Amino acid sequence: MALLEARGVTKRFGGLAAVSDVSFDLREGEILGLIGPNGSGKTTLVNVVTGALPASAGDVSFAGRSLRGVPAWEIGRRGVSRTFQVVKPFRNLTVVDNVMVGALFGAGGTRDVAGARRQAEEILDFVGLAHRAAAPAEGLNVPERKRMELARALAMRPRVLMLDEVMAGLNPTEIDAAVALIKRVRERGVSLIVIEHVMKAIRSVSDRILVLYHGEKLTEGEPAAVLNDTQVIAAYLGRRYAESVHA
Amino acid sequence: MLEVERLSAGYGPVQILRDVSLVVSDGDVVTLVGGNGSGKSTLLNTVCGIMRPLGGRVVLDGTDITGWSSEAIVARGMTQVPEGRRLFPNMTVRENLLLGAYRRRDRGGIARDQAWIYELFPVLEDRQRQAAGSLSGGEQQMVAIGRGLMARPRLLILDELSLGLAPIMVDTLVDALAKVHHEGMTIFVVEQDVATAFDIARTGYVLEDGRVVLSGATAELRSNPHVKKAYLGI
Amino acid sequence: MTGARRRLLPVAVAAAVVVALGLAPGVLSPFLVQFAINLFMLAVLAESWNIIGGFTGYASFGNVAFLGVGAYTTGILLTKAALPLAVALPAGGLAAALLAGLVGLPILRLKGHYFAIATLGVAETMREVVYNVEITGAGTGLVMPIARSPLLFFYLMLGILVAVTAVNWWLAGSRFGYGLIAIREDEDAAVAMGIPTARYKTAAFALSALFAGLTGGVFAYWITFIDPDAVFKVLVTIQMIIMAVFGGAGTIVGPLLGALVLASVSELLSTQVVTLAELFYGVIVILVVLFMPKGLVDVIQRRAFSVRAMATALREYRI
Numbered sequence: 001m002a003l004l005e006a007r008g009v010t011k012r013f014g015g016l017a018a019v020s021d022v023s024f025d026l027r028e029g030e031i032l033g034l035i036g037p038n039g040s041g042k043t044t045l046v047n048v049v050t051g052a053l054p055a056s057a058g059d060v061s062f063a064g065r066s067l068r069g070v071p072a073w074e075i076g077r078r079g080v081s082r083t084f085q086v087v088k089p090f091r092n093l094t095v096v097d098n099v100m101v102g103a104l105f106g107a108g109g110t111r112d113v114a115g116a117r118r119q120a121e122e123i124l125d126f127v128g129l130a131h132r133a134a135a136p137a138e139g140l141n142v143p144e145r146k147r148m149e150l151a152r153a154l155a156m157r158p159r160v161l162m163l164d165e166v167m168a169g170l171n172p173t174e175i176d177a178a179v180a181l182i183k184r185v186r187e188r189g190v191s192l193i194v195i196e197h198v199m200k201a202i203r204s205v206s207d208r209i210l211v212l213y214h215g216e217k218l219t220e221g222e223p224a225a226v227l228n229d230t231q232v233i234a235a236y237l238g239r240r241y242a243e244s245v246h247a
Numbered sequence: 248m249l250e251v252e253r254l255s256a257g258y259g260p261v262q263i264l265r266d267v268s269l270v271v272s273d274g275d276v277v278t279l280v281g282g283n284g285s286g287k288s289t290l291l292n293t294v295c296g297i298m299r300p301l302g303g304r305v306v307l308d309g310t311d312i313t314g315w316s317s318e319a320i321v322a323r324g325m326t327q328v329p330e331g332r333r334l335f336p337n338m339t340v341r342e343n344l345l346l347g348a349y350r351r352r353d354r355g356g357i358a359r360d361q362a363w364i365y366e367l368f369p370v371l372e373d374r375q376r377q378a379a380g381s382l383s384g385g386e387q388q389m390v391a392i393g394r395g396l397m398a399r400p401r402l403l404i405l406d407e408l409s410l411g412l413a414p415i416m417v418d419t420l421v422d423a424l425a426k427v428h429h430e431g432m433t434i435f436v437v438e439q440d441v442a443t444a445f446d447i448a449r450t451g452y453v454l455e456d457g458r459v460v461l462s463g464a465t466a467e468l469r470s471n472p473h474v475k476k477a478y479l480g481i
Numbered sequence: 482m483t484g485a486r487r488r489l490l491p492v493a494v495a496a497a498v499v500v501a502l503g504l505a506p507g508v509l510s511p512f513l514v515q516f517a518i519n520l521f522m523l524a525v526l527a528e529s530w531n532i533i534g535g536f537t538g539y540a541s542f543g544n545v546a547f548l549g550v551g552a553y554t555t556g557i558l559l560t561k562a563a564l565p566l567a568v569a570l571p572a573g574g575l576a577a578a579l580l581a582g583l584v585g586l587p588i589l590r591l592k593g594h595y596f597a598i599a600t601l602g603v604a605e606t607m608r609e610v611v612y613n614v615e616i617t618g619a620g621t622g623l624v625m626p627i628a629r630s631p632l633l634f635f636y637l638m639l640g641i642l643v644a645v646t647a648v649n650w651w652l653a654g655s656r657f658g659y660g661l662i663a664i665r666e667d668e669d670a671a672v673a674m675g676i677p678t679a680r681y682k683t684a685a686f687a688l689s690a691l692f693a694g695l696t697g698g699v700f701a702y703w704i705t706f707i708d709p710d711a712v713f714k715v716l717v718t719i720q721m722i723i724m725a726v727f728g729g730a731g732t733i734v735g736p737l738l739g740a741l742v743l744a745s746v747s748e749l750l751s752t753q754v755v756t757l758a759e760l761f762y763g764v765i766v767i768l769v770v771l772f773m774p775k776g777l778v779d780v781i782q783r784r785a786f787s788v789r790a791m792a793t794a795l796r797e798y799r800i
Contacts, residue, residue: 037413039383050673076675084673085411090666092731101663104656105675111656143283156675168411169439171282172480197413200480238415240446 001064003028003191004049004080004160008058011041011048018044020215021058026160026191031182033206033223034195037236041215042195043085046162050082051075062160079107081158083149085165085195089137095148096120096133099155106156120155127151127181142169147181154185161185162193167201179205199241203227211236248273248402248433249294249325254303256293262301263289265457271402271435271450276428278436278444278465280478281454287437288330290454291406295327296320308401322350324401330410332391336380340371343379343390347397357397364393367423385416392420392427402433408447409440421446441478445469453478491733492650499643506632514631518703520744521638522696526721527728527736528645529692534722535730536652537685538665539589542718543600546607547577547690549712551697553611556623556707561616570637570698577694578687580607585686589679592668601715608713622708625701634703641699645692649733661685665731716762723762727769729776738777 002025011019019041026032034042047053049060051072060067062080070078081102090098099120103110110116124130127147132140140148146166153161167178175198182205186192196202202209202223209226211218213235219226226232233242249271256264263286271277281287292298294305296317304313312320326347334343344364348357365372368389374382379390388408395403405424409417417440424447428434438444445451445465453461453474461468468474506514526548534540555573558564564572588599611617628634652658660681663671672678701707721736724743729735747761773780 037383037416038385038411052669052673071677072672073675073677076673082673084670088667088670090663090670092666093662097659101659101671101676102674104659105663107675109675113654113656113659116656141283152674165411169283169407171439171478173477174282175480197411199414234415236413236415238413238418240418240421240443241414244442 002026004060004062004193006045006049006058006060009045009048009055009060010057011044011053012056017056017215019048019212022212022215022217023058024210024217024220026193028159028191029186029189031186031192031194031205031207033202033209034193034212035197035202035209035236036212036218039214040212042212043164044215045212046082046164046193046195049162050080073105076156077105077107077109079157079159080162081106081153081156081160082162083146083153083164083166087145087149089140089145089148091136091138093137094133095129095135095137095140096124098137098148099123099151102152102155103157106158108155108157116155120151123151123155126184127154143174150181150185154188154190158190160193161190162195164195165197166194167196167198170198172200175201199227199237248275248308249435250304250306251290251294252304252306254290254293254300254305256289256298256300258289263457264293264300266303267454267457267459268303269452269459269462271433274428274431274433275450276424276434276436276448277450277452278438278448279452279454280438280441280444282439282478284456285454286457287454288406289457291327291404291437295325295404321398325404326395326398326400326402327404327406328391328395328408330407332384332387334379334387334390334394337378339376340379340382340390341375344371344375344393344397347394348399350398356399360397360399364396367426368393368419385412385419388412388416388420389423392423396427396432400432402435403427404435404437406437407439408436409438409443417443441474495646499639502639503636506635511631514635516744516748518631518634518638520740521635521642522700523720523724523744524737524740525638525642525645525692525696526717527724527740528642528649529689529696530721531649531725531730531732531736532652532661532689533682533685534689535725535732535736536649536658536665537661537682539682539686540593540597540722541600541686541689542597542722543602543604544689544693544721545713545715545718546600546604547581547693548697548700548717549604549607549611549709550580551577551694552701552707552712553617553623553697554694555698556625556701557616559625559702560623566702570695570702573698573701574691574695577697578691581687581690582683585683586679589682589686601718604713604715604718608709611713612709618708620708622706622711623701625705625707627705628702634699637699638696641692641695646733646737648688648692649736653733657681657684662731719762723765723769726776727765727773729778732776732778735776735778742777 004026007023009019009022010017022045036042048055051067051070062078067075100116103116103119110119121133124133127150129144129147129151132144150166167175170178179201182192194205206223208221209223210220211226211232218231218235219229251267251269254264254267267290279287293300296315299314304311307323307325312323344361351357370386371389371393408420424434436444436447448465451465451468452459461471530544551573554576555569558569558572584603588596591599612620660676663676664678664681668678697712724739725736727743728739750761
């Protein structure tokens with residue numbers, strides 16, 4: 001039994017199916033890459049899994065228990081966390097305060113504020129933001145904000161973490177660092193779903209890749225196979241990517 | 248078309264740009280690349296009149312526009328396609344495009360340009376009565392470019408074109424921009440994704456820590472060892 | 482929101498202030514005692530509004546409804562049921578909290594402007610209900626038993642003020658408080674982090690109503706005669722909001738400071754020109770929004786007293 005199981009997940013908005021009959025497994029300790037064109041349903045799928053949106057059909061279960069009808073906040077409490085594609089910092093708080101919220105309310109659920117602060121500091125150290133702990137969240141640059149968003153989600157002590165385009169806008173060196181960080185997150189006992197458009201990153205971080213297209217699952221499998229698949233190249237990767245890989 | 252001479256700029260006590268000079272020749276496609284914190288946004292903000300420079304000049308088509316307001320600069324023929332698209336989400340695709348032609352009075356010309364944009368991006372014609380906010384990221388970028396072109400600018404500036412877009416979508420935009428350039432448009436692209444930037448442009452400038460460290464034909468910059476290591480990840 | 486060390490000094494200062502205030506009636510003139518009671522009421526209202534408006538970010542424009550409900554509940558229990566104040570007053574607070582809990586469930590789902598209008602509607606509705614119901618004396622009003630001395634009200638309000646300030650202080654450092662602030666900063670992110678937002682918002686709303694209700698109860702007993710127009714005044718809601726925002730919404734002492742400054746100035750002005758009250762508050766709103774949007778506490782903390790600082794604020798918030 002996989003840690004996270006989605007079966008026949010469908011989400012409709014009016015007449016339009018943003019996600020259509022998508023099934024997948026996330027095994028414990030796995031990093032699953034999720035790719036597909038904009039509008040293919042990736043973020044909608046994350047929203048359904050985390051309870052931000054109710055599914056129109058289908059079911060998701062986590063650690064053997066169905067998440068159907070479970071409110072979003074409780075799904076977070078049970079151990080499924082996510083970051084947002086457009087980061088959502090608590091602007092008027094400091095970085096460490098931001099991360100403390102995760103420590104206080106997540107699956108770790110510390111009730112003790114001082115303990116939460118210590119946990120937050122440890123996590124900031126882990127992601128490499130310790131030097132900015134006391135800074136107001138507003139003052140961070142884009143890569144730092146993404147790391148804080150990650151730290152905040154990690155502070156919840158999740159077993160499943162979904163990262164939504166955390167690498168957008170990073171240069172190759174920063175991408176390498178981010179990939180290394182994600183792998184260290186996995187070593188802490190977190191299973192991950194990583195949504196990305198940066199192929200270099202997806203290639204190096206994923207154990208398996210799932211491809212969505214127009215809300216449906218196009219294919220899934222090992223990175224090498226998926227990224228060479230002609231359907232995937234036609235639908236998503238494009239000729240410039242294909243040319244660059246074979247150059 | 249555009250000359251930036253020894254531009255310096257910053258925010259309060261923090262100086263970001265140091266003595267930056269670059270030239271966008273008439274009819275050329277030029278790109279400025281650089282990582283986070285290199286000063287690309289600051290440069291654009293200064294050139295487009297959102298920020299005042301600390302020193303140096305910006306000259307557009309022979310006129311010194313240093314310190315001019317954004318409205319005046321746009322009236323002079325410089326149009327920017329902003330980072331993140333910044334469409335009017337509750338207005339239709341068609342309305343967003345027409346708003347690009349806000350300052351124009353020539354009905355015939357506006358209609359012809361609109362047709363041209365639908366030729367460049369056929370999917371927009373299909374979606375013309377849809378709310379812009381409901382389009383996918385790539386389609387929104389098409390609307391944003393179309394809106395910029397509707398102003399019939401002398402210089403089109405694109406800020407972070409490829410951010411968050413699927414590779415195949417970027418392909419479509421690169422091809423479309425090639426066609427736009429072919430029609431005689433001068434284009435300036437500020438871009439994070441260096442590979443894409445070099446596919447679009449003929450001339451390139453590399454910005455690091457607020458300084459121009461490399462410049463030249465993109466065909467040559469591609470094989471520069473520093474560029475390859477730091478920006479192309481090769 | 483820093484560590485425990487920083488919090489002991491303010492507590493000591495606060496304790497000293499409370500003791501000083503406690504001894505004050507001995508030296509103050511009867512007029513000043515009356516002014517102080519009025520000031521305490523406004524301060525409690527501002528501090529209690531701060532819980533839902535400042536910390537949680539849900540700007541309620543109807544908290545006077547809770548003042549009124551508290552006033553009438555206490556009033557009815559005192560007159561019709563002849564219960565002692567020690568029972569009638571807490572009952573007033575609880576009734577207000579209950580109303581907030583009930584009404585909160587649907588209307589806290591609304592955001593921003595819609596929530597504000599809905600709360601305004603609640604206040605107006607309560608006034609109409611009271612106006613049309615027998616037990617409240619309808620339009621004629623209720624007459625309270627005469628109280629013994631103004632000192633009773635002084636100490637009651639001082640006690641309630643200490644309590645509501647203590648609650649604010651507790652919120653600023655507690656898990657519940659962090660949850661409320663997260664809701665204010667980004668409610669979607671707060672939900673994703675495991676915060677039961679509906680519960681938390683309703684609790685904050687009820688807590689805010691509790692203190693408004695207690696104030697209403699004391700108010701009723703103090704002025705000895707209440708009718709719907711006296712206790713459901715929109716101006717009171719506006720006063721409490723402006724005082725909280727002027728002082729610094731979301732801070733612990735901001736609303737107190739705001740109440741102190743604005744009530745004093747308004748009192749001084751009204752002895753000169755009678756009808757200035759509403760104009761005065763209107764002008765304050767404009768000044769705050771333009772020059773000090775984060776309130777007085779923020780200005781003091783950043784030592785931003787100069788004209789240049791205000792001009793910067795003007796520019797920053799314009800863009």
